[in-house]
Amino acid sequence: xxxxxxxxxxxxxxxxxxxxxxxxxxxxxxxxxxxxxxxxxxxxxxxxxxxxxxxxxxxxxxxxxxxxxxxxxxxxxxxxxxxxxxxxxxxxxxxxxxxxxxxxxxxxxxxxxxxxxxxxxxxxxxxxxxxxxxxxxxxxxxxxxxxxxxxxxxxxxxxxxxxxxxx
Numbered sequence: 001x002x003x004x005x006x007x008x009x010x011x012x013x014x015x016x017x018x019x020x021x022x023x024x025x026x027x028x029x030x031x032x033x034x035x036x037x038x039x040x041x042x043x044x045x046x047x048x049x050x051x052x053x054x055x056x057x058x059x060x061x062x063x064x065x066x067x068x069x070x071x072x073x074x075x076x077x078x079x080x081x082x083x084x085x086x087x088x089x090x091x092x093x094x095x096x097x098x099x100x101x102x103x104x105x106x107x108x109x110x111x112x113x114x115x116x117x118x119x120x121x122x123x124x125x126x127x128x129x130x131x132x133x134x135x136x137x138x139x140x141x142x143x144x145x146x147x148x149x150x151x152x153x154x155x156x157x158x159x160x161x162x163x164x165x166x167x
Contacts, residue, residue: 001043002139003029007036014129014136041113048106069096087156094152098145105138 006023011033014020030036058064073089080086111121111131125131153162 001047004036004039014132051102067095069093087152091152094145094149101138101141108135
């Protein structure tokens with residue numbers, strides 16, 4: 001999704017017009033604007049269905065009680081000396097923060113893809129360019145989440161924990 005988004009960005013960069021930062025083709029997917037949009041739209045379905053499935057799963061299993069931040073996590077950040085408890089509190093804050101960011105990326109993406117059907121989404125952000133900037137800004141936030149989440153995982157369980165997630 002990131003690489004097709006970069007292809008779309010190259011066709012009409014958000015910052016600086018067509019003379020703005022140009023992403024090399026090796027980092028893009030789609031080859032041209034329409035190709036990038038097709039890939040981006042296909043990936044959006046996987047992204048949104050995965051997010052929906054996660055939401056249903058977390059509600060049915062009631063894991064949201066343990067996964068997302070609560071009052072005890074903020075108390076732990078203030079009072080706890082237990083390093084593992086602090087790491088888990090930061091994990092829950094990160095898990096809680098990423099959900100609205102992902103929903104915002106999806107919401108703004110729908111507004112950009114179908115502005116004729118959803119003009120009220122564009123209106124919520126003022127204009128088309130503001131909508132694009134918010135959508136584009138969600139990418140570094142997700143990348144930052146992945147970096148922070150990975151570092152917290154390594155701090156909590158070392159490289160063994162991180163490697164066990166992929167094997």
